[in-house]
Amino acid sequence: MSNNLTTIMESSRHAGRSYVDAMIRSELTDAVGADYVSSNAADQLGHSIDYYWIPEMWHDRGRDNPKAQYIVHPGSAEEVAKVLRIANNYRIPVTPWGGGSGSQGGALPMYGGIILDTKRMNKVIHIDTEALTMTVETGMNAQHMEWAVEKKGFSTMHFPASIACATIGGFLAHRGTGVLSTKYGKIEDMVMSIEVVTPEGEIINTLPVPRHASGPDLTQLYLGSEGTLGVITKVTLKIHPIPQCRKFHAFLFKDMHQAMTAGANIMRSRLRPCVIRLYDEPETARLIKRVLGIDKQGAYLVFGFDGFESVVDLEMTEAIRICMRENPEDLGEELGQAWWDNRYKFFYPPYMFHMPQAFGTLDTVATFANIEKVYWAMKNVVNQNFPEAAFIGHYSHWYEWGCMLYARFIVDQPPKDPEEATAYYNRIWDMAIRAAIANGGVINEHHGVGLKLGRLMKDLYGPAFKVLADIKKVMDPNNIMNPGKMGFRGV
Amino acid sequence: MCRHLSPVGNVTYRESDTPRGRALMLDKVSQQPQLLENPDFQSAIYDAELSAACRTHCVSHFDEAGLLLAARRDIVESGKIPAVVKQVADSIKALKLALKGDAKAEVIYYVDRYTERYQPEMAAATEKILKAAGVSFQIISGADTGKALAVLGCWNEAKETAEKFAKSIRGVGKKVLITSCPASYDLLKNDFPKYGIDLANELEVLHTSEFIRRLVKAGKLSLRPSTAQSVFPLASDFLGNYNTGFTAHEELAALAGVTLQPFGFNREESYTAGEGGVVMDELNPRLVAKLVEHVLEQVDNPSQDMLLVLSPYTKYVLSKFATKKLHLTTVEELIAARIKE
Numbered sequence: 001m002s003n004n005l006t007t008i009m010e011s012s013r014h015a016g017r018s019y020v021d022a023m024i025r026s027e028l029t030d031a032v033g034a035d036y037v038s039s040n041a042a043d044q045l046g047h048s049i050d051y052y053w054i055p056e057m058w059h060d061r062g063r064d065n066p067k068a069q070y071i072v073h074p075g076s077a078e079e080v081a082k083v084l085r086i087a088n089n090y091r092i093p094v095t096p097w098g099g100g101s102g103s104q105g106g107a108l109p110m111y112g113g114i115i116l117d118t119k120r121m122n123k124v125i126h127i128d129t130e131a132l133t134m135t136v137e138t139g140m141n142a143q144h145m146e147w148a149v150e151k152k153g154f155s156t157m158h159f160p161a162s163i164a165c166a167t168i169g170g171f172l173a174h175r176g177t178g179v180l181s182t183k184y185g186k187i188e189d190m191v192m193s194i195e196v197v198t199p200e201g202e203i204i205n206t207l208p209v210p211r212h213a214s215g216p217d218l219t220q221l222y223l224g225s226e227g228t229l230g231v232i233t234k235v236t237l238k239i240h241p242i243p244q245c246r247k248f249h250a251f252l253f254k255d256m257h258q259a260m261t262a263g264a265n266i267m268r269s270r271l272r273p274c275v276i277r278l279y280d281e282p283e284t285a286r287l288i289k290r291v292l293g294i295d296k297q298g299a300y301l302v303f304g305f306d307g308f309e310s311v312v313d314l315e316m317t318e319a320i321r322i323c324m325r326e327n328p329e330d331l332g333e334e335l336g337q338a339w340w341d342n343r344y345k346f347f348y349p350p351y352m353f354h355m356p357q358a359f360g361t362l363d364t365v366a367t368f369a370n371i372e373k374v375y376w377a378m379k380n381v382v383n384q385n386f387p388e389a390a391f392i393g394h395y396s397h398w399y400e401w402g403c404m405l406y407a408r409f410i411v412d413q414p415p416k417d418p419e420e421a422t423a424y425y426n427r428i429w430d431m432a433i434r435a436a437i438a439n440g441g442v443i444n445e446h447h448g449v450g451l452k453l454g455r456l457m458k459d460l461y462g463p464a465f466k467v468l469a470d471i472k473k474v475m476d477p478n479n480i481m482n483p484g485k486m487g488f489r490g491v
Numbered sequence: 492m493c494r495h496l497s498p499v500g501n502v503t504y505r506e507s508d509t510p511r512g513r514a515l516m517l518d519k520v521s522q523q524p525q526l527l528e529n530p531d532f533q534s535a536i537y538d539a540e541l542s543a544a545c546r547t548h549c550v551s552h553f554d555e556a557g558l559l560l561a562a563r564r565d566i567v568e569s570g571k572i573p574a575v576v577k578q579v580a581d582s583i584k585a586l587k588l589a590l591k592g593d594a595k596a597e598v599i600y601y602v603d604r605y606t607e608r609y610q611p612e613m614a615a616a617t618e619k620i621l622k623a624a625g626v627s628f629q630i631i632s633g634a635d636t637g638k639a640l641a642v643l644g645c646w647n648e649a650k651e652t653a654e655k656f657a658k659s660i661r662g663v664g665k666k667v668l669i670t671s672c673p674a675s676y677d678l679l680k681n682d683f684p685k686y687g688i689d690l691a692n693e694l695e696v697l698h699t700s701e702f703i704r705r706l707v708k709a710g711k712l713s714l715r716p717s718t719a720q721s722v723f724p725l726a727s728d729f730l731g732n733y734n735t736g737f738t739a740h741e742e743l744a745a746l747a748g749v750t751l752q753p754f755g756f757n758r759e760e761s762y763t764a765g766e767g768g769v770v771m772d773e774l775n776p777r778l779v780a781k782l783v784e785h786v787l788e789q790v791d792n793p794s795q796d797m798l799l800v801l802s803p804y805t806k807y808v809l810s811k812f813a814t815k816k817l818h819l820t821t822v823e824e825l826i827a828a829r830i831k832e
């Protein structure tokens with residue numbers, strides 16, 4: 001974007017509106033309709049903060065966050081294309097916004113410009129009961145989508161803790177995941193195909209099926225691109241029959257290592273639990289105690305199976321047998337079911353952390369050989385350099401080869417000054433993530449990169465990052481799509 | 492924070508109409524109170540549907556409605572009331588109450604403004620039921636109980652209006668007061684004590700459906716057997732989120748042999764088109780029209796499905812704004828049609 005235009009737009013925002021603003025606004029209005037273009041102060045505030053701690057803290061300390069000049073709500077891919085063509089013409093940055101529930105600052109309009117809010121694209125287009133797929137517009141709230149398909153007797157099996165606030169487009173953009181991912185996969189495993197509006201306003205579709213030998217997989221290129229390569233406007237997802245039953249069982253192990261051995265053995269046995277969740281000792285003491293009332297020392301592990309009852313019972317028996325080899329305390333079905341019933345509570349007040357505390361989810365993933373090393377490397381670096389910080393963690397999403405670590409740091413009294421607090425917060429992240437990378441982890445497993453972790457992308461990818469940066473350059477020559485995120489060039 | 496609970500956000504798609512957007516806005520206002528004068532903030536605060544769904548469905552029971560009501564009151568008390576709100580409040584204040592009928596009657600039936608003006612069939616059905624059950628009644632009507640003013644943020648005027656209402660029915664002996672209006676029911680049950688009005692020894696406040704259920708159970712009303720009709724209830728904000736555990740309409744439907752089917756795919760969103768806002772159609776009819784369209788989208792079969800509406804407000808706005816004809820009924824009409832003559 002030209003610096004002059006930024007300056008003109010900035011000054012028009014502060015010193016009354018200029019004709020530049022009026023011209024752009026009229027073009028946007030022509031593209032999406034008068035009801036769907038806003039420069040309303042209340043909307044600008046709402047779009048200036050997602051769930052990234054820095055803007056929340058900035059707001060909490062009475063500071064203003066960067067705001068979009070225009071918030072547009074296109075109702076179709078065609079309208080998205082029109083908006084992107086206008087933005088290209090004037091070189092205005094465009095930041096897609098779904099539910100604003102991202103924790104990485106991905107949807108923040110850091111350079112002002114246009115917020116392209118997708119929520120108006122919220123329709124179910126088709127449910128295919130033969131192939132078991134559904135096609136929806138990506139601005140659809142994930143809870144709405146689930147209920148719509150449940151009404152037809154199916155389920156997406158995508159149950160993230162933010163189901164009620166996030167859009168399906170947000171999950172695609174961040175490679176998100178849900179609580180049943182261990183059996184049903186992350187969002188990238190659920191996708192058949194997508195429709196995308198490219199930065200230059202072309203509407204394209206990826207191949208109709210996810211398995212092929214017809215060149216590299218375009219769908220997977222867009223998944224996780226966080227609005228930097230275009231706007232995903234439609235998706236066809238797999239859906240599933242509602243299982244006859246879903247059962248849970250919980251154990252308390254002496255320590256996290258024993259519990260990890262049991263969890264890894266379940267996965268290596270090739271049983272297919274829909275969920276395994278393992279809490280380290282500090283999180284068992286802190287959260288499992290508060291939410292489930294289990295006031296015991298050790299590491300809590302819960303797993304579940306779903307499907308035909310006879311099969312589930314068999315799988316349960318085998319998984320229990322595997323766990324018992326590590327000599328845990330058997331907490332039974334009830335304390336497993338209680339975890340499922342309360343699964344969203346862990347992520348919301350009063351159990352979730354809140355201002356003025358500083359907190360962050362250091363989520364990563366590694367092989368079974370590395371995951372505990374990653375845990376200890378992160379924990380040690382946080383404990384040694386920031387003794388005031390608590391470090392807790394659980395392992396949420398399990399694969400045949402490893403699992404995901406959902407670690408968190410919590411600081412009760414971070415610096416009051418927002419600049420200092422920002423620097424302090426970033427130091428924790430830099431050290432912890434670099435420790436993860438050094439031990440075979442990655443910078444993130446399902447929350448994405450955004451503004452928060454962009455600077456660490458080169459540490460993670462090494463020279464391979466140039467490939468990503470070149471793709472971005474070719475696909476978005478005017479760098480209008482979400483500039484400055486994911487480690488890509490800013491304005 | 493839950494976007495699926497925000498009917499206004501679900502039709503405007505605006506961030507400032509979602510629970511999170513509203514929370515951010517109110518938080519900013521608490522830091523900079525002068526923002527309450529900002530017209531963009533004011534309109535978002537007055538556009539809120541106040542369904543109180545967050546109280547019931549939010550995992551943290553965030554009281555969004557309570558905070559918005561407090562903000563409205565702050566706006567009014569700071570003297571910066573928006574013109575449209577003042578106009579609606581003034582027209583409500585000008586109304587006069589009238590009490591008709593035999594002072595010795597067992598029941599006082601409060602006919603709210605929406606029933607009186609737009610839904611005379613609801614009042615007729617209620618009167619038919621009362622007569623069939625041999626219940627003597629007086630009617631009080633013509634004005635607001637104070638609820639609409641309270642919801643507009645005019646706390647002092649609401650209190651005065653509520654006091655006038657209380658005065659007009661005070662000292663008539665121990666009675667049952669019934670109303671079909673969920674907002675008035677909520678005020679009489681829950682807000683009166685906040686205004687220091689204590690009628691507990693004189694009045695038992697019941698929603699019409701609770702009173703009719705009592706009549707049926709006492710054998711004072713006999714109903715014709717079911718025609719096995721399927722009916723889709725649109726849950727009420729005041730009889731649900733503000734007064735949890737209210738099931739009289741469901742029990743009555745069962746007593747009348749009517750099968751209730753779940754309405755809409757969002758089990759937690761309010762489909763009342765702004766009942767919690769009490770006079771939302773007067774403040775922002777365009778927005779209410781959008782809310783009605785949103786309800787209409789959930790009706791699988793508009794030419795066949797019967798919707799059971801629990802408030803006179805909702806029945807009115809659905810009749811007025813829906814772009815397709817809907818089959819609407821109320822508990823009172825459903826029961827009145829089944830009375831054995």
Ligand SMILES: Cc1cc2nc3c(=O)[nH]c(=O)nc-3n(C[C@H](O)[C@H](O)[C@H](O)COP(=O)(O)OP(=O)(O)OC[C@H]3O[C@@H](n4cnc5c(N)ncnc54)[C@H](O)[C@@H]3O)c2cc1C
Pocket residue numbers: 050051095096097098099100101102103105106107118138139159160161162165166167168169170171172173174175176177178179225226227228230231232233347348446447448450482492
């Ligand atoms: C309480 C809580 C619990 C959470 N639990 C989970 C969980 O269990 N699993 C999980 O995966 N995440 C979780 N998250 C994180 C968050 O919900 C996800 O990252 C989600 O994918 C964000 O979706 P959104 O619609 O809110 O996207 P936003 O925050 O609006 O945007 C996120 C990013 O996606 C881009 N984007 C959005 N829509 C599109 C589109 N259509 N096309 C292109 N780019 C787009 C934006 O530009 C931005 O970069 C949680 C968050 C919270 C606050």
